[in-house]
Amino acid sequence: MIALLLALGSSLAYGCADFLGGLGARKAHVLRTVMVAAPASLAVELLLWPFLGASFGAGAVGWGAASGIASAAAFALLYRTLAIGPMNVLSPVTALVSAALPVGVGLMQGEHLALAGIVGLPLALVAVVLVSAGHGAGSARPSRTALLLAFGAGAAIALQLVFLHQAPSDSGVAPLIIGRAVSSAVTLAAAGLMRRRLGTERPAYAMSAGAGALDSVANLLFLLAARSGDLTVVAVITALYPAGTVLLARSVLAERIHRSQLVGLGTAAVAVGLLALT
Numbered sequence: 105m106i107a108l109l110l111a112l113g114s115s116l117a118y119g120c121a122d123f124l125g126g127l128g129a130r131k132a133h134v135l136r137t138v139m140v141a142a143p144a145s146l147a148v149e150l151l152l153w154p155f156l157g158a159s160f161g162a163g164a165v166g167w168g169a170a171s172g173i174a175s176a177a178a179f180a181l182l183y184r185t186l187a188i189g190p191m192n193v194l195s196p197v198t199a200l201v202s203a204a205l206p207v208g209v210g211l212m213q214g215e216h217l218a219l220a221g222i223v224g225l226p227l228a229l230v231a232v233v234l235v236s237a238g239h240g241a242g243s244a245r246p247s248r249t250a251l252l253l254a255f256g257a258g259a260a261i262a263l264q265l266v267f268l269h270q271a272p273s274d275s276g277v278a279p280l281i282i283g284r285a286v287s288s289a290v291t292l293a294a295a296g297l298m299r300r301r302l303g304t305e306r307p308a309y310a311m312s313a314g315a316g317a318l319d320s321v322a323n324l325l326f327l328l329a330a331r332s333g334d335l336t337v338v339a340v341i342t343a344l345y346p347a348g349t350v351l352l353a354r355s356v357l358a359e360r361i362h363r364s365q366l367v368g369l370g371t372a373a374v375a376v377g378l379l380a381l382t
Contacts, residue, residue, distance in 0.1 A: 107333020108380050110325045111341035117322035119348020123356075125315035126349075132305035135295040138179065140307050141316030142288035148320040149280045156324075157276035164271050168279035171267035172286025178260035179291060181253055196233040197251065199343055201258025202265075203232050206339030209266050215334045224378030228340040231375055234368025236346040265339055268323070269330040280323050337379050344372050 128137040158164075182198070207225065217225060264283075271279035295302065322345075329338045347369055354361050361369075 105380060107329045107338055108341060108376070110329035110332065111338045112376070114322045114325035114329060114338075114342045115345045116348045117318045117325060118342065118345035119350075120352060121315045121318035121322060122345065123349045123352040124311045124318065128308040128311035128315060131308040131311075133302040135291070135298060136302055136305070136307040137312045137315070138291050139295050140309055140312035141319065142284070142291055144313035144316035145320040146281070146284045146288055146316075148317045149277055149284055149324075152277050152320075152324065153281065158278035158281060159272070159275045160278045160282070161272060161275060164275035164278040165282050167267050167271040168282030169286050170283075171264045171271075171279060172283035172288075173290070174260050174264040174267060175283060175287040176290035176294075178257055178264060179287075180294070181257035181260055196236045197254040198258040198261070199232045199236040199346060200229060201255055202261035203229055203340045203343035205259060205262035206265050206269070207336045209269075210334055210336035210339070213335070215336050217334075217336065220378045221337065224375045225336065225340060227371055227378065228344065228375035231368045231372035232340070232343050232346070234364050234371060235344065235350060236368075262339070265326060265330075265342070266335070268327050269335050271327075273331045277324065277327075280320070280327060283323075284320065341376065341379065344376075347372055 125137060125141060128141075131137075207229075268279055268283070322342075326338065326342050329342070350361060350365055350369070
């Protein structure tokens with residue numbers, strides 16, 4: 105139950121981070137937003153160091169660096185996918201892959217589910233697709249390249265979570281610090297190479313920093329959840345993060361929640377209840 109609650113908190117934090125990051129990206133080029141979010145995220149993790157500890161052993165550094173590279177790859181692939189579109193079709197693909205791959209890893213590592221979990225797990229995967237799908241899903245047909253990019257983005261997100269899960273359980277926040285430092289360095293280097301394409305607009309500093317801070321909180325909660333529960337359950341619950349983004353968009357921006365998303369939210373609630381029984 106503790107792992108489930110931590111995973112729900114991680115999902116909510118990821119959803120809020122995506123919402124703020126999306127709003128910030130409307131003000132300026134997305135890389136300018138990340139240039140603010142990345143240092144803010146790293147600062148939060150450094151502030152957590154004295155309270156949660158950090159052991160920078162070979163395992164923590166290696167798996168943390170791998171998660172950072174995967175995180176940077178996920179950002180690049182998502183950005184390219186967004187440019188190609190249509191996101192109302194590609195977003196569910198990305199979300200489903202990001203949830204399904206860690207489930208496969210967990211099962212291969214010997215994790216087992218009770219009957220309620222066997223029912224709840226596929227329901228949660230269905231909910232991930234429904235919640236992340238916007239209005240008119242299926243009205244536009246994505247290209248093969250776009251589908252491959254969406255699959256790659258989902259795989260990169262999944263690898264980031266799997267790599268964090270593989271880090272030693274006694275390493276504290278060291279994998280998060282290393283991962284964020286690596287992903288920040290890669291992203292800032294990309295921004296430097298693309299500086300002529302970034303435009304002159306200033307980023308929304310508060311929103312961007314808030315997105316980075318929430319992303320760190322989400323990573324921390326996922327790490328704690330994965331250390332205290334099964335990756336198969338934790339990864340799927342965490343992948344429900346689009347629900348938080350959808351609800352915030354409804355309450356703050358008065359955006360309409362479409363019928364498929366309402367069904368997805370209801371399905372998610374049932375799935376979480378079943379997984380709690382495991």
